[in-house]
Amino acid sequence: MARVLVMITPAEGxxxxxxxxxxxxxxxGEEVDYVCSEEFGTRIQQTGAKLITYPFSVDAFIHNPVLKPAxxxxxxxxVNMIVKGLIEPIIPKVMKEIENKEYDYLIYDYLMGWGGKIIAERLGIPAVCTICSFAFVEPLGSDQGWDDDDIKVRELYDDTMKVVHQLAEExxxxxxxxxxxxxxxxxxxxxxxSRYFQPQAEKLDDSYIFAGPSIVPRKDAPSFPFEQLRALYPQVVYISLGTILNRDLEFYKLCFEAFRDLPVQFVLSSGQYAEMELLADNIPDNFMIKPYIPQLEMLQRVDAFITHGGMNSASEALYYNVPMVLVPMTSDQPIVANRVQELGAGIAVNKNELTAAILKAALVEVxxxxxxxxxxxxxxxxxRQAGGYTYATDAIMSRFSTIRK
Structure with missing residues (x-):
């Protein structure tokens, strides 16, 4: 048995x-301490891991200007988002919580970046990085138009490295x-x-273990009247913008306009904070809207998925063979959407040029x-053939077999 420290970015995805x-x-048989925010405590404890918490705002990814999707x-x-939004506020808290504890290896989330290396170096243990997006062969944002000599780039560099020097000294x-x-x-x-879905996978060596998505039934998933899905219409389409971007009332209004007359049952997951009451008079009869939808169960029953292109959402849809219309909005979502379209499993549309007619045409095509x-x-x-969390566990435990106790 080994003692394992797990440190994952406190976000659903x-x-x-x-x-x-x-x-x-x-x-x-591994003894696992999982350090995260209290928000995810229940589901973490259901794994059998010991939960260690630190304070972190529940809505940080919505309201914090550094973490807010861009x-x-x-x-x-x-890089600035990683350093100032995650490493600076989280790593010191983690170090305080695990003070005087000993571990055999660390598993950390890729968005923690250098923060994972700080923990591993301070504890003197090897580390495994888990990547819930694509592995970035090229740096995210490297081809988006800002020149290295731009004054904004220099200011970002100085702002980021100031914090890095402070943390390195600490x-x-x-x-x-x-x-x-x-x-x-x-x-x-x-x-x-999977290696097949990963863009430019040929450029990644054998230290990258492609395990496929981790599909685990969620015990806290809400109920849903699935028997009603095809009561009126032969096809079902699920709409979700994930857990961070789901307050976009303008997008929902666009969906209502685009799909009002289609003989299709639409199911929209709005999240608990979207002010759907403002749209109450505009909701078409062929829409079912709920704050939470049991997504894994829903995806096994639908004909198409309209999504922001988050890696988790796209992977879960593809795991169940569901084609998509993708409306990427931020971060790695354009990369995911482009890859889905490149491999022929969906259509990506430009959010900046989106109209009801474009959205409707894309869905009808799919x-x-x-x-x-x-x-x-x-x-x-x-x-499905990649092996999932069982294969990932095999790879990790095999690599660290020499420290089994």
């Missing part, structure tokens, strides 16, 4: 993929170059997708052309 892996480690015009914007670790702050140089990287469903099945097969 990062915590959820880790749960199957953590439960497998616990079931195989379109990155330069790689330094992404924890007595070496100061990395700015391009190393989001790199993952540890001996093992577990990626929650619903009526069988090739999209067929290609979704091809990707889905690669995800």
């Amino acid at each position: 990062h915590v959820n993929p880790s749960l199957g892996l953590v439960k497998q480690l616990v079931d195989r 379109e990155y015009k330069h790689h330094y914007q992404f 924890f007595q670790v070496s100061v990395p170059a700015i391009d190393e702050l989001d790199s993952h140089s540890h001996i093992l990287k577990v990626v929650y997708t 619903l009526n052309q069988a090739i999209y469903k067929q290609q979704a099945h091809v990707i889905g097969q690669s995800l």
Whole structure:
């Protein structure tokens, strides 16, 4: 048995993929401490791991200007978000919570970047990085138009490195170059997708373990009247913008306008904070709207999925062979959407040029052309065959077999 420290970014799309892996480690005898925010405490404890919490705002990814989703015009914007939004506020708290504790290895989320290296170096243990997006062959935001000589880029560099120097001094670790702050140089990287779905996979070596998505039934998922889905219409389409971007009333209004007259049952997951009452008089009869939808169960019953293109949502849809219309909004979502479209499993639309007519045409195309469903099945097969959290656990425990106690 080994003692394992798990440190994952406190966000739905990062915590959820880790749960199957953590439960497998616990079931195989590893002693796991999982450090995260209280918000995810219940589902973490259900894995059998010991929960260690630190304070972190529940709505940080919505209201914190550093963490709030944005379109990155330069790689330094992404790095600045990691350093100031996650490493600076979280790593000191983690270090305080695990003071005087000993571990055999660390598993950390890729968005923690250099923060994972700080923890591993201070504890003197090896580390595994888990990646719930694509593994970035090229830096995120590196081709978006801001020149390296732009004054905004220089200000970002100075702002980021000031914090890096302060943290390096506080924890007595070496100061990395700015391009190393989001790199993952540890001996093992577990990626929650397949080599087939991963763009430019040929450029990634064997230290990248492609395990596929971690599909774990959620015990806290709400109920839903699935028997009503096809009571009036032969086809069902699910709409969700994930857990961070789901307050976009203008997008929902666009959906109502685009799909009002289609003989299709639409199911919209709005989240608890979207002010849907403001749209009450505009909701079409062919829409079912709820704050929460049991997404895994829903995706097994629908004909298409309209999504923001978050990696978790896209992977779960493809796992169940569901073609998509993707409306990428921020971060890595354009990369995910472009890859889905490139492999023929959906259509990506530009949010800045989106109209009701464009959205309707994309959905009708996906619903009526069988090739999209067929290609979704091809990707889905690669995800299902990747091995999931069982394969990821095998890889980790095999690599650290020499420290079994």
